[in-house]
Amino acid sequence: MNLLVTGGAGFIGSNFVHHWRGAHPGDRVVVLDALTYAGNRSSLPRDDDHFLFVHGDIRDAELVSKLLRENPISVLAHFAAESHVDRSIHSPETFLDTNVTGTLRLLEAARGYVASGGAPADFRFHHVSTDEVYGSLGPEDPAFEEATPYAPNSPYAASKAASDHLVRAWHHTYGLPVTVTNCSNNYGPFHFPEKLIPLMLVNILHARSLPVYGDGMNVRDWLYVTDHCRGIELAIRKGTPGEVYNIGGNNERPNIEIIRTLCSLIVEEFASDPELAARFPDCPAAKGSDPLTLVTHVTDRPGHDRRYAINAEKAKRELGYEPQESLASGLKKTVRWYLENEPWWKAVMDGSYQDWISSNYGEAR
Numbered sequence: 614m615n616l617l618v619t620g621g622a623g624f625i626g627s628n629f630v631h632h633w634r635g636a637h638p639g640d641r642v643v644v645l646d647a648l649t650y651a652g653n654r655s656s657l658p659r660d661d662d663h664f665l666f667v668h669g670d671i672r673d674a675e676l677v678s679k680l681l682r683e684n685p686i687s688v689l690a691h692f693a694a695e696s697h698v699d700r701s702i703h704s705p706e707t708f709l710d711t712n713v714t715g716t717l718r719l720l721e722a723a724r725g726y727v728a729s730g731g732a733p734a735d736f737r738f739h740h741v742s743t744d745e746v747y748g749s750l751g752p753e754d755p756a757f758e759e760a761t762p763y764a765p766n767s768p769y770a771a772s773k774a775a776s777d778h779l780v781r782a783w784h785h786t787y788g789l790p791v792t793v794t795n796c797s798n799n800y801g802p803f804h805f806p807e808k809l810i811p812l813m814l815v816n817i818l819h820a821r822s823l824p825v826y827g828d829g830m831n832v833r834d835w836l837y838v839t840d841h842c843r844g845i846e847l848a849i850r851k852g853t854p855g856e857v858y859n860i861g862g863n864n865e866r867p868n869i870e871i872i873r874t875l876c877s878l879i880v881e882e883f884a885s886d887p888e889l890a891a892r893f894p895d896c897p898a899a900k901g902s903d904p905l906t907l908v909t910h911v912t913d914r915p916g917h918d919r920r921y922a923i924n925a926e927k928a929k930r931e932l933g934y935e936p937q938e939s940l941a942s943g944l945k946k947t948v949r950w951y952l953e954n955e956p957w958w959k960a961v962m963d964g965s966y967q968d969w970i971s972s973n974y975g976e977a978r
């Protein structure tokens with residue numbers, strides 16, 4: 614099988630490529646990625662008979678059509694997006710360009726490919742989306758289901774909601790064989806250190822403040838990224854065209870609890886490996902103090918959604934999806950990965966990363 618993975622150099626896309634190649638070494642994976650600040654070629658394998666990296670934009674319909682035709686692609690797995698809520702608040706237009714126009718161009722290229730008769734009979738367009746399209750929950754509200762009305766609250770969520778609607782419409786109007794997954798907060802390897810978990814890890818190691826928005830009691834459902842990748846594979850293989858599946862981790866936690874756990878895990882790692890204190894001498898754990906003292910409550914994110922929770926019963930019932938990683942084991946793996954892969958995160962924290970950190974947190978640093 615030949616797959617085209619858009620946004621494959623990003624966090625979830627790169628994990629998906631590794632997952633797919635591990636599970637299906639005979640398949641061929643083509644990645645299309647524009648290598649924005651969030652995309653890293655080094656997160657992916659070298660090109661070989663089963664892997665091709667193409668540096669390009671999903672809005673380039675001609676390029677997408679050519680890749681679909683020439684490879685020839687059975688599954689287009691669409692991850693490419695602008696994905697950071699805080700950035701969408703600073704510059705919403707980029708989110709509309711990539712997430713809405715980009716998805717439109719891909720849908721049109723896929724429609725042309727199917728209409729030309731060149732696509733395999735089982736061609737599938739899989740769209741990766743988010744629970745944020747459903748809005749925010751109160752403490753006692755039931756978790757999001759696939760039929761929960763859309764109520765996006767951030768420019769990012771609105772752009773993803775718009776892209777979901779386009780995908781739905783291309784199925785109903787043109788019969789394009791699509792599936793959609795809406796998932797909760799992913800974490801794990803190759804996560805860009807602007808998102809909560811990797812940002813906190815990198816800051817703990819450098820004794821920088823841990824910026825907690827508001828009271829730190831906003832709740833997210835944490836999904837280990839390989840569980841998400843398995844869920845996407847199941848939706849592609851077993852999902853019914855036109856259907857939407859929610860993928861969650863069954864791990865609802867307030868942000869401050871996640872930060873507390875990360876601090877404890879770092880302290881444990883430093884206690885069991887004396888070399889860490891030499892590598893990260895500024896880290897409070899190297900000096901026997903608690904990294905939790907680095908927590909700084911900063912101005913809340915505007916329109917900050919209070920709680921997300923996913924009801925993944927449909928994916929369990931129809932696809933056999935269940936998350937395998939507990940939050941404790943997933944966070945431990947993640948902490949280890951960041952300790953073992955310092956060159957990766959050092960390399961991505963370049964000038965544009967530094968500019969973003971000072972524009973988002975300013976004087977809080």
Ligand code: NAD
Nearest residue numbers: 620622623624625647648649651652670671693694743799
């Ligand atoms: P990411 O920001 O880490 O990666 C996005 C990738 O898309 C990058 O490699 C970037 O270079 C690429 N890209 C951006 N614009 C492009 C363009 N115009 N053309 C080609 N490539 C482009 O994002 P992620 O966290 O891996 O998220 C992947 C998908 O999953 C997104 O659609 C996102 O909305 C969705 N999602 C993410 C999460 C999460 O917790 N991270 C949760 C739910 C859904």
Ligand code: TDX
Nearest residue numbers: 696697698743745797798807808809824825826831868
């Ligand atoms: O410095 C921070 N301090 C803080 O308190 C950051 C970066 C975040 N937070 C809070 C905001 C959220 O309540 O932590 C929570 C998680 O924040 P993010 O990591 O920015 O994720 P979130 O806004 O929940 O969105 C993520 O999950 C859904 C992804 O970035 C989206 O792409 C995905 O769709």
